[in-house]
Amino acid sequence: MNLPETTHVLTDDELDALELHLGGGTTTPALTAGDGGPVTLTDAENTPLAVLDGGSATPVKPLARAAGPHWDPALRRAARDVATDVRRAVGPDGDVLAVVVDEAPTTAELGALPGLVPGAAAVLVLAPVARRSPAAGALGGPGLARVATQVRDAALAAGAPRVDAVVVPWAHGPLTADAARAHGANRVTRLADARPAEVQEAVAALGTVWTDAVERLYPPDVAREVADAAAHARRTGTVVFFTGLSGSGKSTVARALAAELDDEGVRTTLLDGDEVRQHLSKGLGFDKASRELNVERIGYVASLVAHHGGVAVAAPIAPFASGRAKVRALAEAAGRFVLVHVSTPLEVCEARDRKGFYAKARRGEIAEFTGISSPYESPDDADLVIDTSQVSVADAVAQVRAVL
Template identity: 45%
Template sequence: MAAEPTPGPTLTPDPAVLATVELALLGIEPDTVAVDVPPVLGRRLKPGAELTLTDAEGAPVASLTVESAATRKRRTTVTGPVRRAHADADGGEPRGPYPQLRVPPRRLRLSDAAAVVVRDPIDLPTLAAATAKPSQPVLLVVLDGPRTVPGPDTADVTSGALTVRDKLRREGRQTEVVVVPAPQYGDARDDELADRIAAAYGGTRVVPAEPPDRVALHCWLDGTAAEPAGWPTASLHAWRRWRPLPHERGLVLFFTGLSGSGKSTVARAVAERVAEIGTRTVTLLDGDVVRRNLSAGLGFSKEDRDRNIERIGFVAAEIAKHGGVAVCAPIAPFAATRATVRRMAEAHGDFLLVYVAAPLEECERRDRKGLYAKARAGEIAEFTGISSPYEPPEDADLVLDTSAMTVTAARDAVITLLDEGGRL
């Protein structure tokens, strides 16, 4: 009996790189792509080797034939042409919302179309620019991919685009909607890529001379201003779904502080009080409990501690995405990791940072487990505050010194912060 073939190496690339790979497969970008790989894998990838690129769920997306490899410091970059990992030309069922709209350029070309290329809901000035010529076809392109600036989900933006399409069709205008994978860089590359995408479908991208006032939009989203001008109703609906009013918006309430500072006690009291008020669904993600259930097996090296906080942040952001309140109470000693959690949370909700700033000597005095004494004796390595640093936050929304206030007073200070922000 013949032996099964040995599978080649696989890699799940960065989401922006994966979106670029998908653009190459669509023929919008060059088919030669550069992908960063771990050095240990890079040493195996000689010219001619095949590297399978997968999505976040492990499904094959493309195969890259290595032409060259370059190593710099701790990173190896392999470069080569990509082809679909599927046998059929269209690559099987497209991934993402609205798969029927993920049409490659070879199957849809609108000659001399006015192309609106957006990642956010379509605004009226852009729509007016696209419909300036009475007989010109309109192509609405919704970009789907990792964002540098938070905004509505692709599904909501696409839904709004379809509403606009149907309105234009009723007016006799030839209009199509496509969804295209694309990274967002937050610089001039975004405009260059949008121009290339528009051209690939046979159109020319339209850009309004004066886009709508985004400040007015965000004031409306925060409930401090009237409905802004410059947006179709369907687009405003998409914006509102992304950012409900504060009392309906998801929230990550993140407590940080030294071991023994009282952050877990205060966080629990706050979660219980929010539950008593009854206007919000609340989940407590305490550091010790998460360590046992979500992060079992992780140690206390900086890398493992960062991974633990990022796991907490991911779960908390998912809770916020669906309108809940996630109360987190890890030590979270490093500013960069806290910033990562903030970015995850603010993609779909709010983030408030509470610094429980009890002095180190007070934390040691409270230490019932004797951890500080063991750390000072060298029995515990990399213990925060003793042999590993704690970086006090400079961006805290509230600072609580629990050596000078009761748990009830600390709890009430947090509840006041939530109430004054309209979040209860």
């Protein structure tokens, strides 16, 4: 489906910026699309989310939400709502301190809270969380959200009269003072800046603890052999392949699964069907041959991830049994293959249709649309069948984890 020139598909970082902006924050997505006029902003599934014109975005449809503690509505609140609540509580001139938690706090930082919070009428614990995967060894969204609630409790114990933990969609480096003010704070401090120099050195040295222990336990030549064996150790890779109708919920469950695995330190590659079509399969049509080729490309990339010991989570529609069989063969040659059929009924998928594709297909405006004018061949070899109209995203992820 060709998008008009005035449409821009947002990256994960731009989605963070848009979410913050629509919630009353201060950042808008930096775009090069368009000729200076209005630009329709969409997600990777081509769902129109907002229209950007003159530096301000007007919402069209709600941004898709995912699962995990960093998506808890009690934590992930619009900046304007947080600011309204805290200022209603402490007044327009009350002292509101924002404590930014952007990495795991040590005991030393938590111990510094009694020296930071006195005098503040309220404290906002702000956890900047990005949609994209974190750098290796860094806390991701779920971990930062959990840590923020622990810092909240520690700040209350340190004597702060009111403390709120807030997840901030953010992928732009250190959280700025402007973003903190948008949430109602009049001053801001980064908790990690309270870390003593000797603790900083100890944290920095954690990466060599295992290597140092090996060198102490073994003679030099043997230590090198042990280190090399560990460095080249490779776990069996896995391909988790979701299939189902458009709107069935497969992408939502796949993203939640990938985020949960990432949070546990399992490096995971997400291959969503719509996103793949923006890059790997750009230019392919929607006839049967093109769809088969798209699925085969996804399967090939997923098998490479599995071959190197990673976990690939793929979520295309994959309507044909023959295409899924090719993916299975590729994946099983590289590692393990788990097929998940998201069997949400067609009428439910149509009712959820954020992109309006089903309505267009019913009117004959989209040819060969799966479930309407093109068949979906339900798999008879699925390792798991999930109906997202009957189970929550969290329960669906738990079922997949049980199979894994």
